Amino acid sequence: MTTGKRRSSGVGRGGALAGKVAVITGASKGIGAAIAESLAEEGCRLALAARSTELLEEAADQLRRDFGAEVLTVPTDVSEEGQAQALIEKTESHFGAVDILVNNAGMGIYGAVDELDLGDLRHVFEVNFFGALAALQAAVPVMRRQGGGTVVNISSIVGKFPQPLGGGYTATKFALQGASGAARAELKRDNIDLVVVCPGLTETEFSQNSRISVPGAEHRQGERHALTRGVDAGRVGRRTVTAIKRGEREVYITLFDRLLVCFAVLFPGLLQWLLIYVTRYRRRRFEQAAAEEN
Ligand SMILES: NC(=O)c1ccc[n+]([C@@H]2O[C@H](COP(=O)([O-])OP(=O)(O)OC[C@H]3O[C@@H](n4cnc5c(N)ncnc54)[C@H](OP(=O)(O)O)[C@@H]3O)[C@@H](O)[C@H]2O)c1
Known part of the structure; x- marks a missing residue:
């Protein structure tokens, strides 16, 4: 499902990605690893970034074995100042180009808004928002010099x-979506596409890797709090690559996700009612889990 299909102005023109250089953050597992696989299948040269060096090396070896891909691994913590910039610089100096940047590194944070630890929340903003922005700011001048490129920001339906x-x-x-919409318009003249991908629930280790920000609610870590089952990460990877080729604006993975977003936009009153119901349901689940633990 997609909105705003248009002719690509970035790397996707003509649909051929073979030989293009793609940087993927959060590529050690989950959605990032799946996007890397789909790009390798297209013949891209890859720079994989994440914090865990060992997992990155394993992912890289797999791509070399399965697709004969040229892969550079760059251990990176996007929340640390200067590291996203260094990732782009290392990629350019190794491959001589940066054609595609996929800002995928991300983590969640659970807790009621009035109880959130602001330090935890700042950290999650550093990863999900400022890390992505820093990588974009480093990659855009390179893409400008090359005459174009594509930035992909992995958002969510909860964006x-x-x-x-x-x-x-x-x-x-929401912050990532807002900045992406503005940047897309600003970068148009530089022949740089900006694609936003909005996955719904996807089967990864995301909830295990998220922060819990409610005192006494540590048991939430690793739990799945969803009402539906997630899609396979490979599906998100394949859809992301199609979006890059087409230069799409915003992409949803399933019809259900798309309908949910349409519902939210068209019926804000009903949405609010539904959110109250979902809040009650999730609170009950959390309380049950806490009771079972004690
Ligand atoms: N799973 C879902 O249901 C879902 C739905 C919608 C959107 N998303 C989005 O999809 C993206 C990928 O999530 P996922 O589901 O694949 O989660 P995941 O399995 O937990 O993978 C997260 C990736 O991000 C990396 N990462 C985390 N913090 C980082 C940091 N500070 N610097 C660099 N890399 C970091 C992790 O590697 P290291 O730990 O090695 O650093 C890992 O490779 C996120 O942006 C998430 O918000 C996920």
Whole structure:
């Protein structure tokens, strides 16, 4: 599902990605690893970034074995100042180009808005928002010199409507959506596409890697708090690559996700009612889990 299909002005022109250089943050597992696989399948040369060196090396070896891909690994913490910039510089000096940047590194934070630890929330903003922005700011001058490129920001359907007890995470994705919309218009003259991908629930280790920001609610870590089952990360990877080729503006993975977002936009009153119901449901789940633990 997609909105705003248009002719690509970035790397996707003609649909051929073979030989293009793609940087993917958060590429050690989950959605980032799946996007890397789909790009390798297209013949891209890859720079994989994440914090865990060992997982990155394993992912890189797999891509070399399966696709004969040229892969550079760059251990990177995007929340640390200067590291996103260094990632782009290392990629350019190794491959001589940066054609595609996929800002995928991300984490969640759970807790009611009035109880969130602001230090935790700032950290999640550093990863999900400022890290992505820093990488974009480093990559754009390179893409300008090359005459074009594509930036992909991995947002979420909760970048479109609030997630109860996930308001902090929602805020990081709303911020990313807002900046992406402006940047897309600004970068048009530089022949740089900006694609936003909004996955819904996807089967990864995301909830295990998220922060819990409610005192006494540490048991939430690793739990799945969703009402539906997630899609396979490979599907998100394949859809992202199609979006890069087409230079799409905003992409949803399933019809259900798309309908949910349409519902949220068209019926804000009903949405609010639904959110109250979902909040009650999730609170009950959390309380049950806490009771079982004690
Ligand atoms: N799973 C879902 O249901 C879902 C739905 C919508 C959107 N998303 C978005 O999809 C993206 C990927 O999430 P995922 O589901 O694949 O989660 P995941 O399995 O937890 O993977 C997260 C990736 O980000 C990396 N990462 C985390 N913090 C980082 C940091 N400070 N610097 C560099 N890399 C970092 C992790 O590697 P290291 O730990 O090695 O650093 C890992 O490679 C996120 O932006 C998330 O918000 C996920």
